Structures are given as structure tokens and as C-alpha cells.
Amino acid sequence: MLPSSYPSFQILLVDDEPAWLRSLALTLKSTAGLNNLVTCEDSREVMTLLEAGGIGLVLLDLTMPHLSGEELLKKIAEHHPEIATIVVSGLNQLETAVRCMKLGAFDYFIKTDEEDRIVGGVLRAVRMLEMQRDYREMSSRLVSGELRHPEAFADIVTADRGMLAIFSYLEAVAKSPQPLLITGESGAGKELLARAAHTLSGCRGKLVTVNVAGLDDSVFADTLFGHLRGAFTGAEAVRKGMVEEAADGTLFLDEIGDLSIASQVKLLRLLQEGEYFPLGSDQPKRIKARVIVATHQNLAAKETAGAFRRDLYFRLRTHQIQVPPLRERKGDLPLLLDHFLTEASQALEKKKPTPPKGLAQFLATYSFPGNVRELRAMVYDAVSVHRDRMLSMESFVKAVERAQGEVPPAAAPVPRQNPFAGFDELPTFAEAASFLVQEALERAGGNQTLAGRLLGISQPALNKRLKMMRNQQG
Template sequence: MNSTALKDSLYPEFGILLVDDEPSYHRSLGLMLERKGGINHLYYCQDSRQAMDMLETHSIGVVLLDLNMPHKSGKELLSELTEAFPDVAVVIISGLNQIETAVECLRLGAFDFYVKTTESARLLEGIKRAIQLQEIKRENQELRHRVLSRRLDSPEAFSDILTQSRSMASVFQYLESVARSSQPLMICGESGTGKELIARAVHAISGRKGKLVTVNVAGLDDQIFNDTLFGHRKGAFTGAETERAGLVEEASGGTLFLDEIGDLSHSSQIKLLRLLQEGEYYPMGADRPKRMQARIFVATHQDLAEHQREGRFRRDLYYRLCTHQVQIPPLRARREDIRLLFTYFAEQAAEDMGKPAPEYTPELWAALQNYDFPGNIRELRAMAFDAISRHQQGPMRASDLQLLRDRPPEGTPGKHDTLVQFAPDNRLPTLAEMDEILIQEAMHRADYNQSIAARILGISQPALSKRLKRLRDNLKNGIEPE
């Protein structure tokens, strides 16, 4: 019988089956798993002959198996179980400390072996490892299935994210496959790419009954971080006249989203690491811990992998947080979305300002397609609203994009950036050949609008016109570029 059938939130998503003929050990082990590990999706079997039937009728991911039982021994059941259910992890918890028996069980396919007198903390860590392995295996299987089938089970959860990009569709498929995991999710991407929208979508399909609680941790000193996340007891510090619950408790049964995690101070990083490792925390002024019942999402626009290599971010915390990690592509990497998003924002702006939505010229689309949008979707939205506010009548042109006129058409390359790469085994093109290649590419990107192509190349429109005429004359006369 499931001991937690009446509970709203079960962890893990799959069941843990305890097979032991001693009811007292069932009770003590079950209480330890619930109180110290938050593991409450438990099933109990006192008769080893019924274990296989329970595996048939329930979604079991981990079996905690005793060896010395009447009717059918644990070793006999282990052989049957690993053959019939090879994807289930079996942890042996035996009353006997025998090395030969432990080796034999591992050879038969057991995940791990513990003695009942083992320290509870060590046993709990071993069971947690088995759970995490099963979660990762199931998520990998689900991800493989989604990628191969190219399907989304909950497309409505992503409806606030306008896109027709294949790269974004792959992101959505990955997020669906890890949405029901209990492990942290790290959302990486440049500012303005919509990381909070992603967090909302994953929370919506996570199946969690609690709410999504968001906090930007950038600039929080250690005490404010402590108080914000963990809360405080009355009298914990000067001014603490009443007890206050922290955001970890507010997000209980749901998701806690920590934005700008790369700006977290080292002392606060230690507290977050302990929260993830132990699954418990102390409100300020409290002498008894509380268990965390929320899943953690974090987001950053920084390169945390580089930060941890440089010692600016704790390595152990980084690896705890990036169990599941997704990189949101910048807008310049999904240019097929630019027209869709600009039209949406422009219509939104027109409705907001009481104006009719305008028509758009090919010149405008060419100009937008050849801008790098360092501010991503947030910048595109601002550009659309500004253009609608300035537009008077007729089709909207590139000249209406004041914010675009104030910036260079392409992202300014850094000192060591390489815009063009050449295969080392091939000959270098001549300057004349490169001139022709650049002009043709610029005209293609500008939809053959000479004004836009000239802006891309950084030359005047008359200068481009002369070069095009020379290229046409050379082609007509059969002259190859020098």
C-alpha cells in the first residue's frame, strides 16, 4: 500500500519499493527517508512473493531489497527482478555484513549494497544516488524519444514564446523532457532572450501544484539573501518584530527561480550549496531546520563555466546547478523569428496607441535582418514600439526605425573576433575576389536593396553602385577578378 497516497506532492516521480519481512524496519526506514530525504513516494512489501506483482502494477524506479526473507530469498528475487525489469535500480540492504555476498549481489546486477547497521546519512546518500541515476536515465530516454518524434506534448505551455525557429523547437523538446525532474535547471542566455518566460513554461508543465516564485539575486548581500530565501524568527535581528517565511517556504510544492545567479556572493553561494546538498535550511534565528519542498531554477547571462574555472563561482555549486542546462539562442541566431516578432510587437504597440497597424516595405525587413540585436527580443520590442510612435502614414520604412539608425547595422566585432575563416589547405582568395564575394553576399542579405547593402558594407550607395556596374561589365566582357 502506498503510504503517501493522500499527499499532494510525491518525490520522486517514480515509486520506491521497500521489500523486507520486518514491519519495524519498514517503519524506521520509511520515516528516515521522508524526514531526512524528502522521499515520500514509497511502497511496502513484506512478502517477497508479491514483489514482482507490485513491480508489474506500479511505476517503480528503485527497489530497496533485504536478502534474508522467508518464502523467497532476496538473492533469488534479485535475479528475477534484474532479468524482468532491467531498468529498475536495486539497492540491497542486508542484516549481514558479508563481502562475498555483497560482491555476488553486485555481479547479479544490484546498484549498491548496504548493511542495516550502516549510518543513516550514508544509506540516504546511496539511495539518493540511485534515484538521481534513474531520473537521468528516464529523462534521457524521454529526450531521445521527443527528438526523434519531433513532438511536443504541451505546446500550449510555450504559447507566450513566439518562434518558428527549429533551434527553439529543440529547446522546447529538451525542456519538456526534464520538466518533471526534481533536479535544478540552469537557463543560460544573453539578456533579453526570454529566460523568465522559459522558466514559467517549464514550471507550467512540471506538474507541481505550488507556484513559481521569482527573485533576482543580483546585488543581494549575505544577510538580505538569507532573510529573503530562508525567512526569520521573531527577534532574530534588530527590527525583526514578527516571524516571516522566506521564499523557499513560499515556493513549497512549486518552483523557486533565482535570476542572475552569476552575481551571487561567495558566502551566499555556500548557503545555496548547502540547501541543494542537504535539502534543508535554517530560518534566521531558528535552531531547527526546515525541509525544502521546492525545485530550483537558476538563470544567468554570464558564462558560469568560465567563472568557476577562474574561481569566481564555486565549482561544487556550479555542478549541482547544471544537472539540467539549456542555452537560449540569441535573436541573431534565429533571424527567421525577426519578422514574426516585429509584426507582433508593432501590432501590440498600434493597439496600445490607438493607431492602425501599418504595412511594411521590403527595405524595412532587409534592414532588420541585417542588424545583430545585442539587446535581443527586448531591444526588438522597444524598436517596434518606438517605430509605431514615430510612424505617420504609408508603409513603414527602414528610415522609421530611429533606434536602428542610431546604431551600426552589424554587431561591432571585438579585437580578436574572426568574421571570416579560411581552410588552411585552400588558397586565399584575392582582394578582387573577396570584393565580389562581399558585394554579392551583402546584396543577398539586403534583398537586393542597394541602400541597405551599402550600409552593411560600410560604404556609400553611389560607391556600391559603381562597384556593381564594374562587376556587371567584367562579367559581360568575360573578365575574371584579378
């Protein structure tokens, strides 16, 4: 993200030559998008400016009247060690450069160096300072564990400790300009977390979402970067790309694991250089959006297999969160059920039904391969056919049975484990039946109706079986 003032801290340019200050400021603004600049022609004013706060980086000349650059370098290192200093001097002397580096300078450049070298050094310092601030912010947030902006997560229904830890992490990294990678299974809520990160970032622009799955290289480039008129056959007008649409906001690229290698190269350049070329243009544009990417695929495995570029993978995972699937946070089922019942009844203009006792326990026995999205679909289907005050459990039972009966054609059947492997003697039918009954009751939390459904028998039949077991034990 490059907000209207970038970086978030000020860069102080110190030189007694006004023409050089204007030239350096213009170069940093036009080529690197660095516009949060302060200039100073009198070296005696530098420490007062630093005391006022807000400055993170100083570009310092050495040869100045009153206070020399070396004297200032010592003072800054002593009184403001958190501020980085780059020397940009007219002196091309190795001894001077070494002395400045020993005094704590982050880098040393000669005024006659190429602009790209100086700008590159300034950008390296900016990124280093941003990462230091990200680290301090993350440490502070994760230690406290308290959410400062819980309203940003209002659309995510959860009381799971793992999810709340993700919220704290998102709060810590939301203002970072570095990419954010969100991984997790389909339907787990990756886009909701991307929206929360955008809200927390405080950027003025909008959230622009692009699903890159199925986009070939040319369509990907045109979608993201746009084109000029006449760039290719059919390009009759200028078209802005999604990167430009997301200016001062967030660009969310979903299903990033499906990108071709050629498209990965383009995305890497966008992230690495901070610039892109619209199709048909030889003039680069700078990215002014924070980039968030998401995938349900295992990028580490794809990188190992050579299907995903290593340099891009490590660039994307600067900040990373793994969204847990619903089966790992089943304590959220009652909350989600109530939320979706309210949502569905309002959408379908019906009175909110009362869920049957044991419904959450029954759903807890199901693995939910479609995660929260699948649960939402189940609830909407049940409410759409609902007639009485009490919601019927049959709709959910049939949905689970259908899902469990569907075997993906590419998936190999999972071998069933033998619960009696390793025993010298097989149990009797009565002993095996007793084991199944106890296991079903345990999974159903003692609910006989639910346990009967798990066993494929009615509640009266299960009750009869339990009486027989008690008589046998007696």
C-alpha cells in the same frame, strides 16, 4: 522539484517485521522527503506488485519466511533489471554482502547502521534512477524531434531550427528534479524559456523568480531562506523565504553569475543536501521546488578564473541550454516584427500599421546587441509615433544609428579590417565604389532603397551609380 509524491516512481519496502517497515517509512519521509512509498510484509507478493508497474526501487530484507531476500533479488534482476534493489538486512556478514552485490544489488546496509547512511544510499539510488529516466526521455524526444506540448512555447515567437531543438530538449528535461541552467545574452528570452520549463513540469506550485544580482550574502540568505522572529535586529515577525514560496513549483534564480562566493556555498548546500536553514533556526527544511538558474555571463570562464565554484558549476549544468542571440536567428525577424506590431498596437490602442517593404531586410543588417528585447522596444517606439497607414521606417533607422553611434565606455574600439589587405595593387576609386555598391545590394537583398541607406546615399543617387556602372561595363 519535489512534487506532492516524490520520487515520481514508487519505492517498495519489503520486510516481515511491521514495526521495522513503519520505522523505515517514517525515516525516509521525515528526513529525505521520500513519500511515494509502498510497504509489503509478505515476500510472496513482491513479484505481483512489481508486475503491476510503477515501482523503481526496492528496499529488501534478506531473512524472511516463504521467499528469502536472496531469492527475490535473483528474480528481480532476471525479470525487472530496470528496477534497483537495496538490501537492508540484519545480517552483518561480508560474504553475504558480496554475494548480494554480485546478484545485482545497488547497495547493502545493516539495520543497525546510522539512519543517515541508509537514507543517503536510498537518495543515491533515487538520483541514479532519475538520471537514467532523464537520459531515456531526452534520447526519445531528440530523436523524434516532435513537440508534444507546443502550447507551452506559445509566448516564444520563432521558426528557427536551433530554437525548436531547444524546445524539444526542454520537453525532455522539464520533469527532471535536477537543476536547469539557461545561458545567453540579455534580452534573448531566458525567462520565457524558464516559464515554459515550469509549465511543462506539471508541478502544482507557482514559478517564483528572484533576480540575485546585487544581493549581498546576508540579503541573499534572507531572501531565499527567510527568517524567524528575532533572528536579527529588525526581524519582528517570521518571514517565509522564496524557496518556501516556490514549494511544489519552480524557483527561478536570474543572473546567477553575479553571486558572491559565500552565497554560492549556500546555494550549493541547497542543491546538494536538498535542505536549508531559515535565519535564526537550527531546524532544517527540505526544498520542495525545482531550481532553474540563468545568466548572461560565461560561467565556465568565471569558474576557470576562480570567481565561480567548480562544484556548484557542475551541479548547475546537469541540464543546460544556450539561447542563441537574435543576430544568429534573423529568419525570425519578420515573425517577431508582426508579433510586436500586433502587441504594441493593442497596448497603445491603435490600428495595426503596415510595415514598410524592406524593413525586415534593413533590420537584418543590424546586430541587435539587446536582442529580442531591443527589437520590441524599437517596435513600440515606432508604433507610438505612428500616424499614417504605413509604418515609417525612419524611427527604426534612427534607433539603429543611435545604437551604432553609442560606444560603451569600457569597450575597446574594434579594429577595422582592411578589405584590400594582401593585394599588390590598390583598386581605383571606381572599383572600390563598385565593390561597395554590390556588397550593399547583396546585404539588402536587391532592395535599392535599403542599399542606399546602408551606403548613406539616396535611392536616386544609387540608381544613378548603377547606371554608370552598367555603362562602364558596356
